[in-house]
Amino acid sequence: xxxxxxxxxxxxxxxxxxxxxxxxxxxxxxxxxxxxxxxxxxxxxxxxxxxxxxxxxxxxxxxxxxxxxxxxxxxxxxxxxxxxxxxxxxxxxxxxxxxxxxxxxxxxxxxxxxxxxxxxxxxxxxxxxxxxxxxxxxxxxxxxxxxxxxxxxxxxxxxxxxxxxxxxxxxxxxxxxxxxxxxxxxxxxxxxxxxxxxxxxxxxxxxxxxxxxxxxxxxxxxxxxxxxxxxxxxxxxxxxxxxxxxxxxxxxxxxxxxxxxxxxxxxxxxxxxxxxxxxxxxxxxxxxxxxxxxxxxxxxxxxxxxxxxxxxxxxxxxxxxxxxxxxxxxxxxxxxxxxxxxxxxxxxxxxxxxxxxxxxxxxxxxxxxxxxxxxxxxxxxxxxxxxxxxxxxxxxxxxxxxxxxxxxxxxxxxxxxxxxxxxxxxxxxxxxxxxxxxxxxxxxxxxxxxxxxxxxxxxxxxxxxxxxxxxxxxxxxxxxxxxxxxxxxxxxxxxxxxxxxxx
Numbered sequence: 367x368x369x370x371x372x373x374x375x376x377x378x379x380x381x382x383x384x385x386x387x388x389x390x391x392x393x394x395x396x397x398x399x400x401x402x403x404x405x406x407x408x409x410x411x412x413x414x415x416x417x418x419x420x421x422x423x424x425x426x427x428x429x430x431x432x433x434x435x436x437x438x439x440x441x442x443x444x445x446x447x448x449x450x451x452x453x454x455x456x457x458x459x460x461x462x463x464x465x466x467x468x469x470x471x472x473x474x475x476x477x478x479x480x481x482x483x484x485x486x487x488x489x490x491x492x493x494x495x496x497x498x499x500x501x502x503x504x505x506x507x508x509x510x511x512x513x514x515x516x517x518x519x520x521x522x523x524x525x526x527x528x529x530x531x532x533x534x535x536x537x538x539x540x541x542x543x544x545x546x547x548x549x550x551x552x553x554x555x556x557x558x559x560x561x562x563x564x565x566x567x568x569x570x571x572x573x574x575x576x577x578x579x580x581x582x583x584x585x586x587x588x589x590x591x592x593x594x595x596x597x598x599x600x601x602x603x604x605x606x607x608x609x610x611x612x613x614x615x616x617x618x619x620x621x622x623x624x625x626x627x628x629x630x631x632x633x634x635x636x637x638x639x640x641x642x643x644x645x646x647x648x649x650x651x652x653x654x655x656x657x658x659x660x661x662x663x664x665x666x667x668x669x670x671x672x673x674x675x676x677x678x679x680x681x682x683x684x685x686x687x688x689x690x691x692x693x694x695x696x697x698x699x700x701x702x703x704x705x706x707x708x709x710x711x712x713x714x715x716x717x718x719x720x721x722x723x724x725x726x727x728x729x730x731x732x733x734x735x736x737x738x739x740x741x742x743x744x745x746x747x748x749x750x751x752x753x754x755x756x757x758x759x760x761x762x763x764x765x766x767x768x769x770x771x772x773x774x775x776x777x778x779x780x781x782x783x784x785x786x787x788x789x790x791x792x793x794x795x796x797x798x799x800x801x802x803x804x805x806x807x808x809x810x811x812x813x814x815x816x817x818x819x820x821x822x823x824x825x826x827x828x829x830x831x832x833x834x835x836x837x838x839x840x841x842x843x844x845x846x847x848x849x850x851x852x853x854x855x856x857x858x859x860x861x862x863x864x865x866x867x868x869x
Contacts, residue, residue: 479527
């Protein structure tokens with residue numbers, strides 16, 4: 367597959383932070399299984415796009431195109447910029463909801479192949495006729511095929527059909543099988559579940575195969591992975607450890623003192639979304655931890671941001687009230703420019719660090735360093751971080767307060783036992799609470815999706831029922847082959863507190 371390196375000049379730092387490939391989603395519709403997955407899929411898509419369109423700051427998704435394949439393929443949404451196009455995305459989702467759910471039709475084995483080829487041709491035309499001066503951060507699209515058919519059969523069908531098709535400019539071709547089995551308790555799904563090497567295998571000629579459950583939460587988690595930074599042009603962070611702390615084996619000193627890492631967000635900042643309680647307070651403004659960590663990942667390789675470890679701390683010795691900002695996950699880099707030996711060695715040392723910290727019950731205290739920092743008193747103040755291990759191949763990074771930021775906190779320690787009457791009353795109230803062993807955010811809703819949908823509908827001057835009425839008058843987007851090259855660009859359609867969590 368093609369790595370899809372960035373091209374052109376003039377991209378702002380903010381734009382580069384969320385490098386995302388253009389995405390083509392092909393929904394493979396077969397009866398009667400479509401009736402079982404339609405509602406869940408449409409709900410998950412609507413929830414996801416309400417987030418993607420509602421997030422402030424640079425767009426986390428660039429171009430998006432949607433195809434559906436029944437007895438033939440149809441492009442129901444040519445390439446559009448996701449941000450600012452919620453109305454068109456909503457119209458397409460409403461059209462999916464109205465598709466036939468019963469009966470049968472004769473599927474054409476070539477329809478999926480033709481949808482992939484049409485999507486590639488559409489992107490080629492879009493790239494060729496994009497507005498002068500606009501820079502595409504990726505020159506290769508990522509294609510995802512959602513199907514309820516057995517995934518291995520679909521992969522074999524694609525391998526046979528696309529054997530003469532040039533896929534060198536495809537960043538990734540992925541088949542996602544939606545399992546027919548509905549989990550008994552969807553709230554028990556891990557909130558950080560991602561495809562592992564066992565769950566996602568590569569078959570044949572560069573076609574990835576993955577299976578997800580047929581429920582809204584699992585589908586949402588899959589789509590939300592599109593909001594992560596997908597850039598692999600360079601590693602994000604250099605984690606520097608004292609040389610003398612490691613073994614004296616010859617030839618490996620440089621690798622042992624500098625671990626090359628990538629960053630990944632753990633949460634979406636509430637301050638980037640309207641309708642959240644923290645949004646007006648800006649408590650988690652991205653100028654905080656993001657300003658010193660995430661935003662600096664877009665700089666050139668000569669300006670790698672560094673976390674220099676200065677000491678170790680007992681895991682029980684850091685008060686949670688001293689940390690601030692959103693947490694960031696650190697993982698071994700997947701930078702494609704590094705050779706395989708270096709990537710493997712780097713991952714092994716990262717693994718050893720996670721294991722050793724857990725075994726010792728230690729945290730690390732690190733100082734953020736930019737390669738441009740000097741001794742100029744006008745230089746911005748540096749930031750310190752605590753690095754926490756987990757039982758996965760990741761580390762959790764949180765900014766920690768320094769002397770300058772600390773306010774007096776004269777809180778007295780708990781004295782002797784409280785009066786018996788008060789103790790019995792409070793313990794009686796506590797006994798009435800439901801007790802959970804862990805906090806599962808998938809069981810807690812704050813109605814953000816409905817709020818985002820309502821403000822998008824309000825901005826279009828329409829009420830919710832009108833979406834369905836518009837969809838009943840079936841929206842027909844012509845195939846790209848029948849349109850002038852600039853259609854995809856100009857078309858508007860019918861609507862102008864855990865201290866060490868396990869990340």
